[in-house]
Amino acid sequence: MKIAVLVKRVPDTASVFQIDGDQKSVKTDGLKFVMSPYDEHAMELAIQLKEAGKADEVIVVSAGPDGAKDVMRTALAMGADSGLLVTGDGVESLSSRGVAQALAAALKDFGAELILAGKQAVDDDASQVAERVAELLEYAHASVVTRFELEGTTATVDREIEGGQYTLELPLPAVCTIQKGINTPRYPTLPNIMKAKKKPIADKNLADLGLSGDALNSGIAVENLSLPRQDRLNKIIEGDNEVRVKELVRMLKEDEKAL
């Protein structure tokens, strides 16, 4: 069985983000880029399935500029066998719809029986690429998976919902998006990092996938970036504990009408 893991290279969210002069993008210089954290859990799951003899091959797949190969190398060092990068002019301006079309087209011939991805990427939090890939490839799918077992051609998964979970059985081929808590991603060892340098990463050009010209036009555009609300009161209540607590409750009740 073949597993494809979708990963995305994103800025570390601990970074300080500055809005660029056009008000539509953030400045990228000085940002540290990493594999989106949920994708690490998807990678770990794929490697564990391979180690358990339930998968023969794990391929890591991404769409983005050449720099995305850095995080793909990390995935190869974790244990993926090879990489596939969808790249080319316009790849960075693709919407989620476009990225999903590109990934689905790139994966068509690979014949993955299982596609795993993080439940969302932590840059744009778009939370939809893997689901779209599933729909485009007509695979069964489940999102926000916190437990994954594979028996033959059936995956049994727990998927998180508000206040609970559903246990689902999915027939392969299937796509699952992975939630934190399912496993602890491994740190690549030095020998594996060295080995990863020799593993192949293939390029696929958008144009070769039939995606060029109008096919790349997105129907969604960033109009403006701004900082979140900055109007917090920042009122530190002084006094002894009884007084402060009374004052807080009074303000919540009378001033804010929140109680």
Added chain:
Amino acid sequence: MSVLVLLEQRGELKPCALEAATAASKVAQAAGVELNAVYIGQSLADQSAELAGLGIAKVYAYENDALNYYSNDGYVPIVRDLVQELGATVVIGSASALGKEYCASVAARLGTELAQDAIEVSWDGGLKAKKPVYAGKIVSEVSITASPAMVSLRPNVVKIERDGDAVPEIVKRDMPQVSLRTVLKEAAVAAAGQIELTEAKVVVSGGRGIGGPENWPVVQELADALGAALGASRAVVDAGWIHHSHQVGQTGKVVSPDIYVACGISGAIQHQAGMRTSKLIVAINKDPNAPIFKLCDYGIVGDLFEICPLLAAEVRKALGKE
């Protein structure tokens, strides 16, 4: 042209469905078009009163016990066909854990664009949405020109508003024949009366400052007094003091309650990503330099073991609970 709202139900209509309807109603009014809704699940009968006054003209109800629980295979083709039949130009759903999967799948089948987890949605000659990006450090305003334009709305950011008590027309639809590839084996849902974090109006969270898992009762007492759901920082979840399902933050749940009380939480960026859209933020921490005090509306610098019990008692008094 019309607006369609996807009504989320998990055994019953959820508040996030009525919030999405409220937001969708404003969009429909601004665009001068009709608002309709789609409901899939067990009989809607007892719940139709919940939909009064929300500005919904028609509810297309696909009532079938086989689709009580969300299923991509079951729900998505129904919505795709209905959107095409109605010529809906805007589709609005909820950004719950299920709602995001639902909206992404519908958007894919319709070949259209979707903004997930919006905190604001409006109509200004076209559909616009604001959504947090980069762990909530930046808010992105997007315009969607693809049709239908799709948005999922973060729970708890829009207040349910009713205008009058007009009940929508319920249009019962036959369930199309669908084969469900995915089989639901078991549904573990929250016990009745248990307040789920993302839907709670008040959240009380504990962090490292609580000292150890044996001290949860101190925070829980305050949560009980406020009728709040219990949250936690990543540090205490990673330390094994509480289950991951309580984690508020970038790698946990995103909450937007009316009041968020952070007890012994320093307020790292990763935590802020999960709670910065709360309407009011209260911080209790003994470190006056904790970042949480820069983000809060009201702060008390002090020992949470003294403050929380006093605050719980005062809240009970204010709410007439004792």
